Amino acid sequence: MPLLAHAQPSTPLVPPEPMPHFEQVFRQYVAQVCRSLRTMGVSPEQVDDAAQEVFLIVHDKFAEFEGRSKLSTWIYAITYRVGANYRAKARRQPRLTSLEEVHVASAGSPEQALRGKEAARFLEHFCSRLDDGMRDVFVLCLLEGQPCVDVGALLGMNVNTVYSKVRILREDLRAALARHHRVEGQR
Numbered sequence: 001m002p003l004l005a006h007a008q009p010s011t012p013l014v015p016p017e018p019m020p021h022f023e024q025v026f027r028q029y030v031a032q033v034c035r036s037l038r039t040m041g042v043s044p045e046q047v048d049d050a051a052q053e054v055f056l057i058v059h060d061k062f063a064e065f066e067g068r069s070k071l072s073t074w075i076y077a078i079t080y081r082v083g084a085n086y087r088a089k090a091r092r093q094p095r096l097t098s099l100e101e102v103h104v105a106s107a108g109s110p111e112q113a114l115r116g117k118e119a120a121r122f123l124e125h126f127c128s129r130l131d132d133g134m135r136d137v138f139v140l141c142l143l144e145g146q147p148c149v150d151v152g153a154l155l156g157m158n159v160n161t162v163y164s165k166v167r168i169l170r171e172d173l174r175a176a177l178a179r180h181h182r183v184e185g186q187r
Contacts, residue, residue, distance in 0.1 A: 022059055025071065030055070032072075032144065033079050039127060039139045040083035043090060054082050073150045076140060080154055087132065126176050130169075133157075137165040142173075 020028075030051065037050045057078050065074055127135050136155055140146045141162065148166060152159040 019062075019065070020071075022062055025058065025062075025075075026055055029072070029075050033075065036076065036079050036139055036144055037083050037086070039123070039135075039143055040080070040087065041090070041127070041132075041135065042083055042086045046086055046090075050082050050086050054079050057082070069150065069153075073146065073154065076144070076146060076150075077154045080136065080140070084132075122176075122180060126173065134165060134169060137162060138169050141166050142169060 033054050034047050034051050037047050037054075038044065042050050054075070058075060061078075065071065069077075127138065130138060133155070137151060140151045140154070141148060146154075148162040149159050151157075152162040155162070157165075
């Protein structure tokens with residue numbers, strides 16, 4: 001008789017939560033994927049195509065998702081790789097369009113729409129000065145709120161490096177905002 005044949009697990013095994021249907025996943029993540037792709041530097045004309053590519057991959061690999069990470073982290077990993085491919089293509093065929101041009105005004109006032117466009121323009125300018133690695137950390141950690149541990153795993157970076165980049169990015173963003181407000185105040 002094997003030594004552990006009579007042993008019972010100390011806690012009952014809980015079956016994993018059922019996987020949501022692909023349609024639910026699509027509805028839940030499509031806006032975030034599009035926003036991430038755009039802030040990663042994918043041109044507005046290509047965001048729909050890139051998002052479609054992300055969700056084609058998600059659909060094709062959905063049954064293989066093992067749950068070793070959160071579903072959102074897995075989708076962001078796919079989004080990151082697709083976005084990186086589109087950025088590489090754009091470097092070979094450069095054509096930039098501003099976030100301002102694709103900013104869709106909410107149902108709010110024209111003043112709110114203008115502030116939204118100005119914020120988009122500011123963020124685009126800020127991101128355009130970052131190298132790809134810093135931009136990826138900015139988008140994933142600061143804009144999308146992904147945990148630094150997950151971002152480190154996704155980007156193949158030491159988690160302490162990610163934390164350091166986040167600290168630097170926050171300082172740079174504060175300084176850029178202060179400069180922006182000083183210039184706007186002088187107008």
